[in-house]
Amino acid sequence: MYTSLLNKLDILEPLIDATGNPQLMDKAKFLYDRISNPESYVVFLGETSSGKSSIINGLIGSHLLPVKASPSTAAISEIVFKHHLQSAEYYSISKDAKMRKISETDFRVLCEAPVSNLARLRAHVSTNIQLLDNLRVFDTPGYGAIVEEHEEILKDFIPNSDFVIYTVSYKVGIQEYDYSFLGFLKELLREDAKIVLVINRCPIGADVNTNPRIKEIRSYVSDLLNIEPQVFCIENIVATDETGHALPTCDNLWNYIGKQISTEERRKLLFEAFDGYIHDLYTECDNVIQLKYKEALLSDEESRRIRMAQREFAEQIRLASKQLVEPTFARIISLLPKRIEDTENRVNDFIIQKIYEANRLEKDEMVAYTNSHLIPFTIKKEMGEVITFIDVELTDLNRQLQDYIQKEVVRFEDKVEVILDSNFDKAVKSIAQEYIKKMMGNALSEYFMMYAGAAGFRGGAANAASHSLKVFGNWIGKTFSKHTHEMVQKIGATVAKGAGAIIAVVAELLFEGYDLVRWKSKLTQKVQDGVHKWKEDTIPMILKDMDNLMETNISTLYLIAKQMEDNIEEEPTANIDECKKNIELSESIKKQLNY
Numbered sequence: 030m031y032t033s034l035l036n037k038l039d040i041l042e043p044l045i046d047a048t049g050n051p052q053l054m055d056k057a058k059f060l061y062d063r064i065s066n067p068e069s070y071v072v073f074l075g076e077t078s079s080g081k082s083s084i085i086n087g088l089i090g091s092h093l094l095p096v097k098a099s100p101s102t103a104a105i106s107e108i109v110f111k112h113h114l115q116s117a118e119y120y121s122i123s124k125d126a127k128m129r130k131i132s133e134t135d136f137r138v139l140c141e142a143p144v145s146n147l148a149r150l151r152a153h154v155s156t157n158i159q160l161l162d163n164l165r166v167f168d169t170p171g172y173g174a175i176v177e178e179h180e181e182i183l184k185d186f187i188p189n190s191d192f193v194i195y196t197v198s199y200k201v202g203i204q205e206y207d208y209s210f211l212g213f214l215k216e217l218l219r220e221d222a223k224i225v226l227v228i229n230r231c232p233i234g235a236d237v238n239t240n241p242r243i244k245e246i247r248s249y250v251s252d253l254l255n256i257e258p259q260v261f262c263i264e265n266i267v268a269t270d271e272t273g274h275a276l277p278t279c280d281n282l283w284n285y286i287g288k289q290i291s292t293e294e295r296r297k298l299l300f301e302a303f304d305g306y307i308h309d310l311y312t313e314c315d316n317v318i319q320l321k322y323k324e325a326l327l328s329d330e331e332s333r334r335i336r337m338a339q340r341e342f343a344e345q346i347r348l349a350s351k352q353l354v355e356p357t358f359a360r361i362i363s364l365l366p367k368r369i370e371d372t373e374n375r376v377n378d379f380i381i382q383k384i385y386e387a388n389r390l391e392k393d394e395m396v397a398y399t400n401s402h403l404i405p406f407t408i409k410k411e412m413g414e415v416i417t418f419i420d421v422e423l424t425d426l427n428r429q430l431q432d433y434i435q436k437e438v439v440r441f442e443d444k445v446e447v448i449l450d451s452n453f454d455k456a457v458k459s460i461a462q463e464y465i466k467k468m469m470g471n472a473l474s475e476y477f478m479m480y481a482g483a484a485g486f487r488g489g490a491a492n493a494a495s496h497s498l499k500v501f502g503n504w505i506g507k508t509f510s511k512h513t514h515e516m517v518q519k520i521g522a523t524v525a526k527g528a529g530a531i532i533a534v535v536a537e538l539l540f541e542g543y544d545l546v547r548w549k550s551k552l553t554q555k556v557q558d559g560v561h562k563w564k565e566d567t568i569p570m571i572l573k574d575m576d577n578l579m580e581t582n583i584s585t586l587y588l589i590a591k592q593m594e595d596n597i598e599e600e601p602t603a604n605i606d607e608c609k610k611n612i613e614l615s616e617s618i619k620k621q622l623n624y
């Protein structure tokens with residue numbers, strides 16, 4: 030499909046070999062595989078029992094995924110559809126990213142009872158629909174389990190998916206959790222991703238455009254998402270085999286997905302992204318080769334002193350965690366509980382006032398209105414301030430980190446300048462920049478392997494970076510703000526989920542019975558109980574999120590430091606002639622690739 034890109038990689042191959050750098054070789058192989066098998070991600074979301082697993086089983090054509098797994102323990106499973114695969118293959122992927130081939134029986138057992146270090150399960154199954162070749166479908170547990178136990182769905186899968194299929198059961202309709210989930214789903218998604226609404230178990234012959242129930246679900250979803258999603262209805266078929274579970278078919282849905290993933294527009298997008306990555310790869314190889322040449326020109330004493338400067342650079346970078354990261358998080362963490370407590374009061378005041386303003390006779394309407402609107406709306410609004418506080422503090426920290434690192438880069442460059450004999454010409458003196466570029470290329474490679482495995486393509490970073498050292502600072506800033514952004518969104522999810530807990534408390538009222546005289550005070554009491562419980566549950570969750578983000582920031586700093594020190598381990602190549610030959614090779618490949 031992308032033959033011209035594979036040709037480019039072939040042209041690049043001798044240069045990659047010449048670098049002798051295993052990381053670049055891995056990257057090239059990874060890229061080759063990705064280009065030969067471009068994949069699309071589809072993530073199924075929706076409340077437990079809305080039929081996600083059943084619908085995927087319907088496409089597989091067998092009862093592979095369990096349809097009654099208890100939602101909080103179930104594993105995430107990933108089904109990769111291959112056009113006319115000989116026989117299905119099963120894998121387990123552990124939390125340290127090791128993939129292991131397993132038997133079908135083990136797959137089924139692990140689906141229902143995952144072991145603790147299991148990250149997810151993967152099955153490669155055959156499809157006879159060619160357009161679905163390499164489609165990767167993720168089955169997920171219910172919303173509650175996602176927020177509590179499967180952070181990777183929020184952080185990695187949703188942001189990288191091409192399609193989200195949101196399933197709702199016709200009979201059950203939109204529930205509190207759907208409300209919370211849909212409320213922030215759009216923020217997590219990439220701009221070009223599509224949301225598809227699937228209404229499962231519809232009455233036979235129900236019309237998508239006229240059936241009132243379907244219209245209701247549809248308008249609810251479009252209100253919450255602010256978009257008109259594509260809607261598909263699946264008829265409620267009866268189970269005919271001994272398992273007692275139906276295998277719903279949904280040709281319309283899969284045809285739609287198949288067509289969408291093979292549009293010309295999407296093909297172009299992928300092509301450009303892959304092309305950008307290949308350009309990056311060339312640039313990284315060239316950096317390594319230029320650096321080797323310059324190192325070969327150094328005297329032993331000069332290279333010893335440069336190594337020392339590199340070590341000092343790495344040490345300074347690590348110090349930033351003690352000097353900047355830890356104090357900032359300590360401050361946020363000490364202020365947060367009080368701020369969330371203030372929120373509790375404001376939420377109560379607002380809702381109680383609304384309850385007292387209501388007409389005495391509107392008790393049932395008011396309970397429903399409190400649940401469907403007042404609680405989620407008020408929590409979101411009032412917590413908005415807390416989230417903004419976190420966001421502002423962290424954005425400030427990111428800026429400080431960026432400045433700090435940029436200063437260290439400049440200091441390192443100055444040191445190298447002093448070390449080098451004044452006989453060296455300017456080109457050779459740029460060796461400090463070469464070190465930084467190579468270090469950055471390595472760090473970016475790691476990110477590439479982590480995130481480009483998904484469909485979220487954004488090529489060209491390393492390539493742009495090689496032109497100016499300033500970009501290095503920008504890249505650091507971007508990396509930190511990406512983590513911050515993800516965490517702030519995750520907190521949004523935590524807060525929204527908490528709102529579901531209050532709703533549950535208020536809903537108890539419906540079963541307890543309440544009279545016309547005292548309903549306002551009873552409802553008020555329930556709201557207060559619910560909001561209090563929400564606060565008690567939410568504070569530790571947000572503090573844990575903060576802890577995680579601090580760890581991520583520190584490990585990013587350590588990654589940068591380590592990349593700088595890794596350069597030290599390599600002995601400079603003594604053979605200047607070979608280095609020169611490699612530079613010529615790089616020049617000629619650059620011409621061939623038109624860079």
Ligand SMILES: Nc1nc2c(ncn2[C@@H]2O[C@H](COP(=O)(O)OP(=O)(O)O)[C@@H](O)[C@H]2O)c(=O)[nH]1
Nearest residue numbers: 077078079080081082083096097266274275277
């Ligand atoms: N009869 C019938 N049952 C269905 C259909 N879709 C789902 N179910 C049943 O609904 C229950 C929950 O389905 P499941 O796929 O586990 O939902 P999930 O929790 O969203 O993955 C199971 O008992 C299924 O057999 C359908 O189209 N027809």
Ligand SMILES: [Mg+2]
Nearest residue numbers: 081082095096
């Ligand atoms: Mg399921």
